[in-house]
Amino acid sequence: MAVEPGRNWQRYDTRDRIKRLAIAVLAAATVLSSWLWLDLDLQYVASSPPELLDLAVRMYPPEWAYAPDIVMPLIETIHIAVVGTILAVVLSIPVAFLAARNTTPNRVTYAVGKLIVTVSRSVHTIIWAMLFVVMFGPGAFAGMVAIGVRSIGFVGKLLGEEIEEIAFDQVEAIDATGASTFQVLLYGVIPQIKPALVGISVYRWDINVRGATILGVVGAGGIGVQLFDAVDAFQWSTVALILIAILGIVLLSETVSARARAMVR
């Protein structure tokens, strides 16, 4: 089939072009109206470099003498992440079975599973933490529960998707041995999702270490408590030290998490 000579080849036809133009105009209008509505003042943008410089000068040098005082809060931060993640994983396994189309008993249970996932994921850790601080009082316990509840959705969703991928024939074969439903889950389903379960848990733990560093803003424990105290007291060199420490544990947890995930793969 030869290309017709003289024919004008175009990527879009007229209708497509109008549609694309309309979308572009709409997007521009949204940005512009948001800007106007928010009443943004460029004055702050202009003054920010000197402000930043000023802050940096005040932060330097970091208050190294304060280092021994943040060791315990750092350990607490990791603990919050570990316990919160374990709590989330334990609770999310049943949620995942409900939220997976091939294991959920019926449509109602499926909807319940999806609802738990959505609620858990759509509320921010800090909001959960505020709630649990009210319920349990300030401290690490409220933080752990907040981290746990927030992570159920994440782990439950990914694990549920993993369950939907399993080879059902293998599950059926365990069923055929006369095993109980629980044993079928244990020997037919869990081994198939175990690598994913380990990977997802470690990944979530690493996200949770980061999350646990700011729980202190609402009094839910961790290194954030010291951080926000220092900010409130304008102790900028202490703030600098804490930020360096946070950077350190975040990098450490990311490395551990990446290694562990590479191992199970």
Add this chain to the structure above:
Amino acid sequence: MSRIAVTNLTKVYGDDTIALDDVSFEIDEGEFVIVLGVSGSGKSTLLRCLSSLTSPTEGTIEIDGDEVTQTHDDIAMIFQQHNIIGQMTAYSNALSGSLSRSDFVESVFQLQDSAEKYRALEALETVGLLEEAQSKARNMSGGQQQRVGIARALVQEPRVMLADEPVASLDPGSSQQVMQYLLEASVDRDLTTMISLHEVNLARKFGERFIGLRDGKKVFDGYSEDFTIDIIDEIYGDIDIDGIVAEDGADTNETETGKRATKGGSAV
């Protein structure tokens, strides 16, 4: 004794797919029966009904006079795709055959009592895989995986062993080997055995009694001496018998005369 009695078994999928149509037969204890039929003739459905993985639309299945309605460790099933758990070792797969006899704690922590563990190792030895006990199942060859499937079935200590096209995914050499293990297990343990095959050569070589299915109906039930070329024609119908006889057969390079000879009666 484990006598199987199947009476007026019918299975309809959906509104109008009649997979089994009024099938009846009896099998005596320790018999070794091969079910034959083309793809879609109802072999899998029959075996799945016997193992209670599928419930019949009509009719009954009895073993020693007791009606079978749910999966049970008395009835073991071996699958075409092996269906062992790839992420577990050969040993754990074999051990999973004992689940119906283990309690909660034993199954969670793999703390089955030593008799069960011994049974799992013994079953692996029976299928020549003791050395391979700690290998991950998914790293094993198809033939080895199927032998793990047989080991799992044997650990159940079943009275009835069912195998649905156990060699259809295997190369000819492994097929022979797996069939040999199935036959030995059946004889040594006096298991009432039912194996579906689509390949006539293997059936002839290993079978003593044959049940032929066609479009869900039982069209033949008899012993080697009655399993003639006409019967094969009846089971396989108008389709090219040479194709079936040679299909995944021991020797696909067989000459036309060779195949005729096989059809005529002499086993491979």
